[in-house]
Amino acid sequence: MTEIPEHLRKRAEAAKAKAQGATASPAGDAAPEGDVAPAGDAAPVSGDEKIPSHLLDRGTAAADLPAPAAGVPAVPSGNSGPDGHNQRLLTVVKSGSIQDTKATPQDKVHVWPHLLLAEFLAALAITLFTLLFSIFVNAPLLELADYNKTPNPSKAPWYFLGLQELLTMFHPMVAGVTIPGIGLFLLVMAPYIDKNPSKRPEDRKFAISLMTVHFMFWAVLVMIGSFFRGPGFNFVFPWNSGLFFEL
Amino acid sequence: MSDDKKPAGQALQKQLGQLSDQVQASQAWSSIFRPGSIFRKGYNDSPRNRSYVIMNSVLYHLHPVKVKRHAVKVSYTLCLGGLSFFLFILLTITGIFLMFFYRPTAAQAWDDIQTLQTAVGFGLLVRNMHRWAAHLMVLAVFLHMARVFYHGAYKPPREFNWVIGVMLLQFTLLLSFTGYLLPWDQLALWAVTVGTNMIGYTPVFGDQVRFVLLGGVEIGTDTLLRWYTLHVLMLPFVLVIFLAIHFWRVRKDGGISGPL
Known part of the structure; x- marks a missing residue:
């Protein structure tokens, strides 16, 4: 059998003695060490506190028997409570004092099947697309690498063609290092530069415009480099001179 | 005739059903599929089992049991991050296949690819898939970044x-670029020449970096070995670590970002 904590046992005994005593004084129930609380003293359990109504009802019903005491449950004479029960309300722990329900309920769905199914279908679709594309279009394999035959034009992979395009305009250190370096640095720092807390597009007009201009800048450069540059990396129109582009 | 066949077919179906029941009831089967697995005997679609599908599987490392309803909307993410990851898996699988037939030396690389395409079953197809999936992955990662930016995520x-994501974008580009050299054809040699010449212009240590990357002053068989090692081992290794952090942070930061 578990030991009853000393202070609880004392309190229970005091309450019992009080209830059996001739003068029914209100019990200083929730006062931690108060042995005998004088009548009318500020017992923490009073009317203005939010006690659930059903508990309050039970308390008043119990208090009706020996003497009316301001909403404090007291143990009636004998060993049983109002309905013949032996338990009694020691204290009411209000919600918010030890348990703080901060989280507002969110509309959530199960990952299985709602998310996994979508992921599976997306994976299937991209596999199918790659497979079909690979059946019909072959990856390029030109002739063996030859140091003595420089192809004209020589082009970097498509995602670097924007940089190669810049090379036609600037010194290699500016085009190949400084501009992409600064661009990359700004990209990494974007969350720390953009202090605007809002995610709504109407509040982020500047950020969105800036990024769109940035994306467009590279997209246009990559497209010029890919499709509009011919022999000698000179400007050509693909519909006149054909494509000089390998993936 | 058809009347005779029908009972026979039904009997076969019944036997197959019994067999699958037996297999599913076996100790081996239930040791493989943990409680809640959709392959376990007697799986039924209940909220409890839906939770177990994730909680009792290795997927729990990737996905929570529940996500916000808007997070599963395809129109929000366009699946781009997931597709990037899946393309990486596809590239790993096809790449391992290619490794069986490829030697990274200037004397053998191009011939190996040629042989792979002409003499190996599905060789051409798998090489095509590897190349196109690589381009797709670069594209998917770019688009994923754009999507995240426009959502303010x-x-x-x-x-x-x-920040991790921008790193992953760079690793993706490096993976693609190192792979570009491996066929050792004219396209590979000169595209990489153009690309690595730019590195040489980096102030202070540009030439040294270029020298280390090329294993010499110009692209040769040493470069091929270096880039092969980078491509098949080092960069994927680093990428996977960053991927793990990326995915872990998605969950630690409260799932994917909310609606606008």
Whole structure:
């Protein structure tokens, strides 16, 4: 059998003695060490506190028997409570004092099947697309690498063609290092530069415009480099001179 | 005739059903599929089992049991991050296949690819898939970044995950670029020449970096070995570590970002 904590046992005994005593004084129930609380003293359990109504009802019903005491449950004479029960309300722990329900309920769905199914279908679709594309279009394999035959034009992979395009305009250190370096640095720092807390597009007009201009800048450069540059990396129109582009 | 066949077919179906019941009831089967697995005997679609599908499987490392309803909307993410990851898996699988037939030396590389395409079953197809999936992955990662930017999803508390994401974009580009050299054809040699010449212009240590990357002053068989090692081992290794952090942070930062 578990030991009853000393202070609880004392309190229970005091309450019992009080209830059996001739003068029914209100019990200083929730006062931690108060042995005998004088009548009318500020017992923490009073009317203005939010006690659930059903508990309050039970308390008043119990208090009706020996003497009316301001909403404090007291143990009636004998060993049983109002309905013949032996338990009694020691204290009411209000919600918010030890348990703080901060989280507002969110509309959530199960990952299985709602998310996994979508992921599976997306994976299937991209596999199918790659497979079909690979059946019909072959990856390029030109002739063996030859140091003595420089192809004209020589082009970097498509995602670097924007940089190669810049090379036609600037010194290699500016085009190949400084501009992409600064661009990359700004990209990494974007969350720390953009202090605007809002995610709504109407509040982020500047950020969105800036990024769109940035994306467009590279997209246009990559497209010029890919499709509009011919022999000698000179400007050509693909519909006149054909494509000089390998993936 | 058809009347005779029908009972026979039904009997076969019944036997197959019994067999699958027996297999599913076996100790081996239930040791493989943990409680809640959809392959386990007697799986039924209940909220409890839906939770177990994730909680009792290795997927729990990737996905929570429940996500916000808007997070499963395809129109929000366009699946781009997931597709990037899946393309990486596809590239790993096809890449391992290619490794069986490829030797990274200037004397053998191109011939190996040629042989792979002409003499190996599905060789051409798998090489095609590897190449196209690689381009797709670069594209998917770019688009994923654009999507995240336009949703403002890099804002607190997700700033650091954006940084990781930009790193992943760079690793993706490096993976693609190192792979570009491996066929050792004219396209590979000169595209990489153009690309690595730019590195040489980096101030202070540009020439040294270029020298280390090329294993010499110009592209040769040493470069091929270096880039092969980078491509098949080192960069994927680093990428996977960053991927793990990226995915972990997605969950730690409270799932994917909310609606606008």
